[in-house]
Amino acid sequence: MSIVVLAPGMLSSVQDHGRCGWRHLGVGRSGALDSLSFSIANRLVGNATDMAVIEITLTGPRLRFAESARIAICGARIDASLDGQSLPGWRRIDIPAASELHFGACRSGVRAYLAVAGGFLVNSVLDSQSTDLRAGFGGIEGRALKADDQLIIGDGFRPQCDQVNIDTRWIDPAPDLDFSNPSIIRVLPGSDALDDDDALFADKWTVGNASNRQGLRLQGTPLRIADPRERISEPVLPGTLQLPSDGQPILLLADAQTHGGYPRIGHVIRADWPRLAQLRPGDALRFVRCGARQAQQLLNEQRQRLARMAIAIAADA
Structure with a gap:
């Protein structure tokens, strides 16, 4: 066919x-x-x-x-x-x-x-x-x-x-796929600290026009890194939140490079990656702090919902 x-x-x-x-x-x-x-x-x-x-x-x-x-x-x-x-x-x-x-x-x-x-x-x-x-x-x-x-x-x-x-x-894909504006995105701490720990979470961010499958370019109040020294290139992954010198974060997606030299200020939890995929230029998002244990629990709950959906779909086939 x-x-x-x-x-x-x-x-x-x-x-x-x-x-x-x-x-x-x-x-x-x-x-x-x-x-x-x-x-x-x-x-x-x-x-x-x-x-x-x-x-x-x-x-x-x-x-x-x-x-x-x-x-x-x-x-x-x-x-x-x-x-x-x-x-x-x-x-x-x-x-x-x-x-x-x-x-x-x-x-x-x-x-x-x-x-x-x-x-x-x-x-x-x-x-x-x-x-x-x-x-x-x-x-x-x-x-x-x-x-x-x-x-x-x-x-x-x-x-x-x-x-x-x-x-x-x-x-029904809720609550995993949320089209509300601003979207709530949960973040694990990164390896590089900001000079103000609350700055990332204080205001909402807007998705910029230059976003693509490699990453979302975010626009908002510029952030400053606590330690501004130049860094060596380090591993990055989908979900990594990088901070270039202009203070506007880049949130990496599936087509991201494997290494980067920008500070890594956070990492979006895997359960929220579907939400990232549905953010379009002009959309707003807010970051919320998340811990490793909560991130694992949220991912387990998402996988359980998918498993229940699979059972329901198979039963209706």
Whole structure:
């Protein structure tokens, strides 16, 4: 089965769970920024949770399906329609052959995920099918989708239908995916102290226009590091909060580099990474202090919610 890209949208790329275990060679993680939406979309169509999907940014693609398919759309609240019929998110949708799926704009959030039963078949590079846009490998030739691309779908459920069939049951992603403004982001202490311990948490921050899959550039009252001496390059990870010399923090995401020389003033807890993925330029956020024990508890609770969702989805299949 194949899907033809009629129009690519602003930035659509093939992503899976990410490229793990290669940071010692300078290879970043990549992968779906919103791992929660990515996993649920795959579960809804009967895929393994780590199968490749299309990550859609701000405005989506237009796709033609050669054969019938089961799909799910999760993540940002995005305008989606099939041959003129509006499609909701967070549920199974069966579509007939020769359908044209059209994505418009994200109304809240910034990244939506399209999963198709069987997953997208692209070559694996370093144990992942994810597109590393900065390094230019993985996915479809290491780049975003473009018009006339043909995406091959693996073996999976193929509905027998001559019209769209939308499941009335749906998944509620709250509280893990929070579109409120400002968004509350919980932070562990970093290895570098600020001259004012409360400065990071005192005011809200705004996501700048220069943000991308590598990181969110934040704007607010400039921060000052307690020890301004130049630092050697040290390891960084998705979630690391760096402080350049201008005092405006950079919050690293999945396409982040593996090392950096800026002071590391905090680290966003893993349970809040899906929220980071849905922050768009102009959105506001507030940082809240968090301890290691609380961070682990919140991650365990999130994983338990995902496990319960998986059981409910499987029972309804």
